[in-house]
Amino acid sequence: MGAALERNPQLEPLITQPSEAQFSEAQPRRRDRTPVALYATLLPPLVWMTLLYFVPIAILISYSFWRLEAFDIVREFSLVNFQTIFGNTAYRTVIVRTVMTALGVTAIDAAIALPLAFFITRFGGRYHTLLTLLVILPLWSSYLVRVFAWKIILGYNGILNSALLSLGILQQPSQIFLYNQFSTTLTFVHVWLPFMILPVITAFERLPKDLLEASADLNAPPLTTFRKVALPLVTPGLLAGSINVFALTMGDFITPNLIGGPSGIMLGNVISSQFGVSYNWPLGAAFALVVMLIVFLALTVVVRRGALE
Amino acid sequence: MWHRLITAFLIGLLGLTSGMLSAQPAQAAGCTLTAIVWEGYTDASFAQKFEQETGCAIKATYAGSSDEMFAKFRTGGGRTYDLISASGDITERLYKAGLVRPIDTSKLENYDSIFSPFQKGDWNSFDGKPYGVTFAWGPNVLLYNTEKVATSPTSWDVLFDPQYAGQITIPDNPMTIADVALWLGKADPYDLTDADLAEVKDKLLELRPSIRKFWATAGELANLFQSGEVVLAHAWPLTYTQLIEADYPVGSVNPKGELTGWTDSWMISKNSRNVDAAYKWIDFILSGEGQKGVMDVTGYSGATELGVEAVGPERAKELFMDDLSLHEEIKMWQSVQNYDKWVQLWNEIRS
Structure with a gap:
């Protein structure tokens, strides 16, 4: 490419110069004003972000390198919190469990969202908007309400148990539905599903129909068309949805607290207990940093694969 | 052009103001007291009377553990x-x-009305001066569903009975370790060596498969009973009172020699801006009306003679306020030196 440009030196001015000249001649005053408007618009959010985002993160990071001694926070640099986190099998288990749960929830949501979004965009027809709205509808109710709803459905005297009893499938209400990894995963899959479906729907909407038809015309079976044509083109949407779901699951502590099992705590619970019951803010901050690093790592992977294009 | 500029600026500003509005500090004015308390200590049923009498209101935050209380009280310089x-x-x-x-x-x-052993307790007086006003105390009790658990249990061993596996709940609080230490026969459950803690861990791991859920708030605990999830619980008397009110078949026992508990005292922040109102509140809680209010709502025992008069001798005897024999028997919550190890043990149990 560089060599091509060198061989045609006249190409460069041809592309850039006329447009720039045209712009400055035609609207000389506009160029002067644009930056002012831009800064005026950007300044308040910038102040906002600095005060409420960057400063707190800086404070959090500095806390994570301090330590707690006899109920007092010692403001000296030390790595003792990270030693505790990575040196303790219990904490390592929690990290692994949280990442696995987040990955599992993401995979299940992706598996549900793909066919659903495909159906809505291809066969939704005039109900397309309505169906999309129905996907977003749960978001209008409180997150807590949705979590509690699962508690009512899966509980010992819950809806599921009552149904199975009246159908004669069970003789006794079963305890296997609630307070374990299954109920946690199920609830996560349900409450975060809209965050996966929406970007995937958008991706399918932008998928040109004629590409699929061209693929079919060239005798590709439907599955091959999906695999070779549709999937690569909706992947950015899928990845954007995945990072949503992954990040939301990584940081959540309410669902494992309300629905999860006695030995099923996640990183969010550890963080909340360090900031709450145990008053070990440095260790809690270190855990929060670990969560952020994992999410940023996932974000990097996803962005490299073109999620935000 | 200007029009566009202003619009752009306004849009930017809008993002800022919407957040500013909610970020405004809810500053208490005049004699609105703020307090951080255990659930039930500022219940509207009696706090309203205080408000009518003094014209001062009390706004409370509930804490889930002593450490949370300490941390929240300390932030903002008190x-x-x-x-x-x-x-x-x-x-x-x-x-x-x-x-x-x-x-x-x-x-x-009403200070003179406080039981004399509570006036200069080593937990509320330091350096010869009182810093806290004791007003309530109680044990951590064993609650059970009287329909599902036929015979009234006499010891915590019932939690390990395979018959009730999967139907018990204990508090999600590292202080529970002290109870387990008592079950293991440790003399001082607040002074545990690493070896003691290892024993406690084994005991808890033995119990864990039987635990349906660790409860975090009194409300959640009552809900666990009512939805049929659990039949046995390590609990506060508050839940017993709440469940009795809800007509739930619940029984409460104080297993002998294996009780932990607490003695609660009002303390006033050094930097409080409503000191006079704070004294009024404490005085109100020591009065018959305040004591009766606390006892009725929580089921905890009171700490003043006025309280005994207000609830009558029978109820006072039920709450062990006549001879304080139970108070002496309970291993009251104390500061734990190696508390970080307790917390770590607790996280290990939960993971």
Whole structure:
């Protein structure tokens, strides 16, 4: 490419110069004003972000390198919190469990969202908007309400148990539905599903129909068309949805607290207990940093694969 | 052009203001007291009377553990809360951190009515001066569903009965370790060596498969009973009162020699801006009306003669307020030196 440009030196001015000249001649005053408007618009959010985002993160990071001694926070640099986190099998288990749960929830949501979004965009027809709205509808109710709803459905005297009893499938209400990894995963899959479906729907909407038809015309079976044509083109949407779901699951502590099992705590619970019951803010901050690093790592992977294009 | 510029600026500003509105501090004015308390200590049923009598209101935050209470009370240099209902495990910590002020007992009309052993307890008086006003105490009890558990249990061993596996709940609080230490026969459950803690861990791991859920708030615990998830619980008497009111078949026992508990005292923040109102509140809680209110709502035992009069001798005997025999038997919550190890053990149990 560089060599091509060198061989045609006249190409460069041809592309850039006329447009720039045209712009400055035609609207000389506009160029002067644009930056002012831009800064005026950007300044308040910038102040906002600095005060409420960057400063707190800086404070959090500095806390994570301090330590707690006899109920007092010692403001000296030390790595003792990270030693505790990575040196303790219990904490390592929690990290692994949280990442696995987040990955599992993401995979299940992706598996549900793909066919659903495909159906809505291809066969939704005039109900397309309505169906999309129905996907977003749960978001209008409180997150807590949705979590509690699962508690009512899966509980010992819950809806599921009552149904199975009246159908004669069970003789006794079963305890296997609630307070374990299954109920946690199920609830996560349900409450975060809209965050996966929406970007995937958008991706399918932008998928040109004629590409699929061209693929079919060239005798590709439907599955091959999906695999070779549709999937690569909706992947950015899928990845954007995945990072949503992954990040939301990584940081959540309410669902494992309300629905999860006695030995099923996640990183969010550890963080909340360090900031709450145990008053070990440095260790809690270190855990929060670990969560952020994992999410940023996932974000990097996803962005490299073109999620935000 | 200007029009566009202004619009752009306004849009940017809008993002800022919408957040600013909610970020405005809810600053208490005049004699609105703020307090951090255990659930039930500022219940509307009696707090309303205080408001009518004095014209002062009390706004409370509920804490889930002593450490949370301490942490929240300390943030903001002790200006966030005027009052704290501190249990015996943090009173000394609050005093040492210089967060509370000595109590001027002459400002409390009802102070003399407090049972004399509670007036100069080692948990509320430091350096010869009272820093806390004790007003309530109680044990951690064993609650059971009287329909599902036929015979009234006499010891905590019932939690390990395979018959009730999967139907028990214990508090999600590292202080529960002290109870397990008592079950193991440790003399001082608040002074545990690493070896003791290892034993406690084994005992808890043995119990864990039977635990349906660790409960975090009194409300959640009552819900666990009512939805049929659990039949046995390590609980506060508060839940017993709540379940009785809800007509739930619940029984409560105090297994002998294996009880932990708490003695709660009001303490006033050193930096409080409503000191006079805080004294009024404490005086009100010591009065017959206040004591009866606390006892009725929580089921805890009161600490004043006026309280005994208000609830009558029978109820006072039920709550062991006549001879305080139970109070002496309970291993009251104390400061734990190696508390970080307790927390770590607890996280290991939960993971």
